[in-house]
Amino acid sequence: MRVELRNITKRFGPVVANKGVNLTIEPGQVLGLLGENGAGKSTLMNVLCGLYSPNEGEIQIDGQSVRFAGPGEAIRAGIGMVHQHFMLVPVFTVAENVILGIEPVGRFDHLDLTTARSEVSRLSAEYGLAVDPDAIIETLPVGIQQRVEIIKVLFREADVLILDEPTAVLTPQEVDEFFQIVRSLCEAGKAIVFITHKLNEILDISDRIAVIRRGEIVGTGDPKKLARPDLAEMMVGHPVDFDVARAPFVPGDVILGIQDLTVLRDDGAVAVDDISFQVRSGEVVGIAGVQGNGQSALIEALAGLRRVVSGQVRFDGTDITQASPRERHRLGIAHIPEDRQRAGLIGTFTVAENMVLDSYYAPPYSAGTSIDWGRVHTDAAAVAEQYDVRTPSVHTSAAHLSGGNQQKLVVARELSRDTRFVIAGQPTRGLDVGSIAFIHERLMAARDEGDGLLIVSSELDEIMALSDRILVMFKGRIVAEYAPHDAPVDKGDIGLAMAGARV
Ligand SMILES: Nc1ncnc2c1ncn2[C@@H]1O[C@H](COP(=O)(O)OP(=O)(O)OP(=O)(O)O)[C@@H](O)[C@H]1O
Ligand SMILES: [Mg+2]
Incomplete structure (x- = not known):
């Protein structure tokens, strides 16, 4: 199945997240998608998997124009996505998560847990995705949880798998195993879109690389002809210095x-x-x-x-x-927690509110009675600017920031004060x-x-x-x-x- 994105534009109010994007996804290949935090990678893939509808442009599957009213329609057309932040129910088993939300159609007319369990085992064996169908999600390491997400998509018979930063949470050993899985999916003719910030990974696994910058595709290339510095420069628009400058150690x-x-x-x-x-x-x-x-x-x-x-x-x-x-x-004592979504910020709060999560109650923001929101907003805007937290304004909900910008928000809050x-x-x-x-x-x-x-x-x-x-x-x-x-x-x-x- 060959998928073509044609002239896709996606806006959120004044923010243009994707602008006139043209991209082809070929069966049996890994397309590496690279770009800065907030460049529009997740948004573009959310358009492809039916979560967002584009403001302009169209999606073609094998030359036919398609429109998805939601992810259910995209998955029926064979397009499935594993999201940047997992979407599993922690207290359910693997098999229960796999069948969650599925509509009983076609082959899954009489969908029951027994069928699901055996299907999970079959897919595990076929693609080297070792998991126990009866394990409870929250007891599993992240690497295994991710396999469950992949099985979920395969179970729905997807031909195109979109993997949004799948390796960000994996150990090096898990990454090796994961790449084996990706290769076996490719051999079975699946098309893979792989998003990562790790340049060596993208060079290793991709058949083709597309770079997106501020919503636009700025280049595509053959990983065999590209090196890390080329990619970094395409991505950010200027050369990147990879070395950490260290002053002498004076304990x-x-x-x-x-x-x-x-x-x-x-x-x-x-x-x-x-x-x-x-x-x-x-x-x-x-x-x-x-x-x-x-x-x-x-x-x-x-x-x-x-x-x-x-x-x-x-x-x-x-x-x-x-x-x-x-x-x-x-x-x-500053604390940058490992899991930004769980312990680092509150998604429904604004950027400004998140900046003062642990300091709103004291001067300069409050003398004990009410909060000086003017001061909060001015300071938050200055810190966001300094740490390059890309957000339309400090009044935007943290959940609407791209994953990397959420991380920068947490780091900015923790490091910007006197520590x-x-x-x-x-x-x-x-x-x-x-x-x-x-x-x-x-x-x-x-x-x-x-x-x-x-x-x-x-x-x-x-x-x-x-x-x-x-x-x-x-x-x-x-x-x-x-x-x-x-x-x-x-x-x-x-x-x-x-x-x-x-x-
Ligand atoms: N639901 C939303 N509402 C408003 N703005 C949004 C929404 N989702 C994304 N955006 C904005 O669209 C732009 C692109 O975000 P996107 O999440 O696609 O970036 P990304 O390339 O995936 O970045 P990262 O590498 O940090 O995950 C950002 O400016 C982001 O703030
Ligand atoms: Mg993203």
């Missing part, structure tokens, strides 16, 4: 001290197992590890969002083990290369002003580029420590430690 006093800390997961299992370490002022400590080894629980505990069962956290010599998130905020310590979980997840460089610069500026920083990232390259000291977490414990300023650190060694090998 000060210990600012954060963690002693014998133990933290549990929601299900009561040990997540952080009796660990101790310190972070100095002017020092970046990076935590490397495969997702699910206690890093998330550690930063939640440090942010005051997860109870500590034993051990102590000291900040500047004071015991803050039981301090509330607000008290920690007042001490100058003394920064806890950052996946600070650049979903950001384009230009924005990553900018956020890295801001994090380094905090370090150079004497903040302590604790950064958790599943991107080992990011950890290596930013950290003065690297700790590797495995099964809730710190299993290795590296100090790059003492001795060069080997990426392979860290990888082995992350996998639990004794080094």
